[in-house]
Structure formats: structure tokens, C-alpha cells
Amino acid sequence: MNGSATTGSLPHEVRSWRAGGRWVQTAAGRVFVRSGPGAGPTVLLLHGYPSSSYDFRRIVDQLEGRAWVALDFLGFGFSEKPRPHRYSLFEQADIVEDVVAGSVSGPVVVLAHDMGTSVATELLARDIEGALSFSMERVVLGNGSVILEKASLRPIQKILRGRLGPVAARLANRVLFTREFAQLFSARHPLSKDEAAAQWALLSYERGHRIMDLLTAYLDERVVHAARWHGAVRDWDKPLGFLWATGDPVATTAVLDGLRALRPGAAVIELPGLGHYPQIEDPGAYATGARRLLGIEDGPGT
Template sequence: MRVRQWRDGGRQLRTRAGSVFVRSAPGAGPTVVLLHGYPSSSYDFREVVERLGGRAWLAIDFLGFGLSEKPRPHHYSLFEQADIVEEAVAATVTGSIVLLAHDMGTSVATELLARDIDGALTCTLDRAVLSNGSVILEKASLRPIQKILRGPLGPVAARLANRPVFTHEFAQLFSAAHPLTKSEAEAQWELLSHAGGHRIAHLLTAYLAERVTHADRWHGAVRDWDKPLGFLWGTADPVATVAVLDGLRALRPAATVVELPGLGHYPQLEDPEAFAAGARLLLDIDNS
């Protein structure tokens, strides 16, 4: 599926923070809410949603990403992105939800878990799955470009961003067995650069600092949330390495884990069938 097809099947939703792209489909419940990572979009899940066993689903492009509005200047925050998820669910979903979160989306998910613990979540959340996200940042291996974007040279690096540089960097996240394809690279750049999004990469990486500042809250949510939480992990990930997964296991020893051997940071793109099978197991879709 190309970007235009994905776009044409969705719509823009006005939230308090700005207009965001959402795409959804009816089906059995609870609704699977898909939360993407940095620097990509809900397009990452295009081959997963058709493998969810007839479940209703909702995919969202976070503010600043994909086909959503990309305001500047703006303070992009995981708390605001969590607010957007709650608004999108309220506008789209009837009934309870489950979360399937990747990369940056895992921190949005853990904020939603924390709100559920606090009794402040505005929707009913039944279970969640975290996939290849550096929730425990000190155990991750950030790419050099991520470190640059976080620092004082971040604005310069964002201004110099271009398609060849992006394609080279993005390709490093894929395993040798499932390399980044030319068509995937083209689609990802189209979405990243939509509305000049590649120029705000330094603003979007603010979530990494929030992962440090709010680690106690979000690690505590992984540990203490009293509903089913699973981990779905490509074990050849060079960023959210198995060390991150081991840290999550230590926080939540009873969690069910599905490892995807040989898959990199984007397992849903490298092997959508294996990723979807793991998601169905952890979300209890095959048994519902």
C-alpha cells in the first residue's frame, strides 16, 4: 500500500493540540490502538492491521509526524501525545481498547498506563503490548544522529536533513536479513518531509529527555499496572537492544514475552506476519 492509499483511507481529526491524521476500521472489540515510533508514522502498521483477526483498530499519526499537523515552534511532549490518543479514542471508539505500541509510542503507552493507575484515564484500557522501544533509555544504544539532534547542534542537523542522509540512517535500523527497500525508504521520506517535518526533527526528539525526567513514573507503570502487559521484540534491534528488553523483564518478571529473532528495530516492517502473530497472541485476539 502506498502513502496516498493510506492517506485516502483516513481523515484529519481536530484536537486541542492540532490536527492529527487517524485511520480506523470497524470490527470485533476491544479496539486495537496502534502507537507508532520516531521518526515514522501509523503507516508502519499498514500490513499489520489486516492481520489482526477482524479486530476493530485505530491508528494515529502523532502531532508532528506523518500526515498530522507539524506546528513550529512547538514544545512536543509525550504527555501531549497521550492527550491526543485519549481524544482520538473518545472521538472514534465505542467500548474498551488495547494498545500496540512501538518505539516512541511505548512511552506514550506507559504514560497512559500511569494515568490508568492514577484513575485519570478517560477510556477503558484492557491490556497493552510494548515493542522495540527504549523505555529504559540508559540501556538503549542511541544512533549518533539522535545524540546530535538532542544537543546544541540539533537545529543545524535538522536544517541539513535530506533524503540521502535519512535513507542511510534509517537503513541502519533494519536487519541484514530484511534490509530497507527502496520503496519503503521513499514512502518513509515522503511522510517525514510532509509539511516540512524533516526540519523539526530536533524538536521531536524532546521525548528522549522526557524519558529520563519521568523515568520513575513510566518504569513504575510497567511494574505496577495491574492488567496484562506483554513485550514483542525484534532481537536484532541496534537501538532498543535486548538489554532494554532485559530491563523491562526485570521490572515485570511475569510479563509474557514474544521474541522475534533476527528482526531489527522495525519488526512490523521487516516481517509483518511474524509481528502480527505475536501481537495477536499478546493481545489475546486468537482466543477472543
């Protein structure tokens, strides 16, 4: 393995997360998958940019005995990072379908964060069309810039998205990443040194930090396909809820307000003061909200 982070240099908790998983071959490439047994419906966890399924490590044990499955999207975490490659939310949705087909029997409920919310809205659109390959009963979206014009993108996101993106990716390093990533956390729950080290190790695994510009293509897709994905939020005929940390400097409450306008009847749980990664900042509060919105607050089988 070449790159800034290899198996031997990974922090202990990251190595443990990796050791409990497996790789699944999909049409797009090999992706890393973690899962746990339990009652159904299976909870499908979809992570955001630029992180990985590791974000949910302190959530999966708080799902009241439910089966769960999480994956690293192509280009992220321990999954393959092909280059050159046109990374697309449509392809990531295809990958989710492949992973579910090989890992889950029975219906699924979805908990999605950040970029994962747009993968989830593509799954909603496919379900509306009758084209989704699995049964999806309930979806929870959290802190993702689904309505991009209402979000407050960080300067680095704008640079990576533009013509200087390849240069910015080549210059990426641990110090710059840590400084930028820390801005996503609240003052009450600042980014810890251990978390920063873990997130950098996962991002830089097999030189993943060098393709950060390629991975930001999803932002442009959110604009191009807004009508499809906003329409899916509005029109999907099953329970859809929003779990939102209100101190997020990127996917702000303006995004949540826009989603509420699209889906006035949606259940909403706000997590006051938490930043962009509430599942890391306050796993207990995040898990409690997720259980309620996923309909599993009373334990397995409910």
C-alpha cells in the same frame, strides 16, 4: 501545501493510506487517523519516531477481524506540524485520549512501538491514577527505549538531542535519512527502495524533517519521568506483554532485560534477528506475536 513532499508527489501506497484516513481536531492540533471496523476490544496502534501510522499498514488486516484505530502523532506523518512548539509525550497522550474519545466506543487494547511505548506508559500511569478517560484492558510494548540508559542511541539521535540539533535538522535530506534509516533494518530484511521513499515522503511532508530536533524531546522526557513510567510498567494491574525484535541496534535486548526485571511475570515474545521495525521487515511474524499477546489469536470475540 509547502514542503519537500506534497500530496501529488507521494508514493502510491502512501497516497492510498492517506486516502483511507481522516483528520481529527484535538486541543493540540489536527491529527491524521485511520481506523477499521470489527469486533472489540479495539486495537489502538501507537507508532514511533520518526515515522507514522503507516508502519502498521500490513498489520491491521491481520488482526482477525478486530476493530482498530491508528494515528499520526502531532508533528509526524500527515498530522499538523506546529513550529515553534514544545513536543511532549504528555501532549501526545492527551491527543490519544482525544482520538479514542471520538473514535472508539468500548474498551481498548494497545500495541505500541518505539516512541509510542512511552506514550503507552503514560497511559498506564494515568490508568493507575484513575485519570484515564477510556478503558484499557491490555498493552503490548515493542522495541522502544523505555529504559533509556540501556538503549544504544544512534549518533544522529544524540546530535539531534543536543545543541547542534537545529543545525542537523536544517541539513537533513533524503540521502542522509535513507542511509541512517537503513541501519535500523536487519541484514536479512534490508530497507527497500520503495520503503525508503515512502518513509522519507512521510517524514518530509510539509517539511516535517525540519523539526526532527524538536521531536526528539521525548528522549529527555524518558529520563526526567523515568520513575513515573518505569513504575507504571511495574505496577499496572492488567496484562502487559513485550513483543521484541532481538536484532534491534537501538532498543536492544538490554532494554528488554530491564523491562523483564521491572515486570517479571510479563508475557514475552521474541522475534529473532529482526531489526527495529519488525512490523515492516516481517509483518506476518509481528502480527502473529501481537495477536497472541493481545489475546486475539483465536479470532474475534475471544
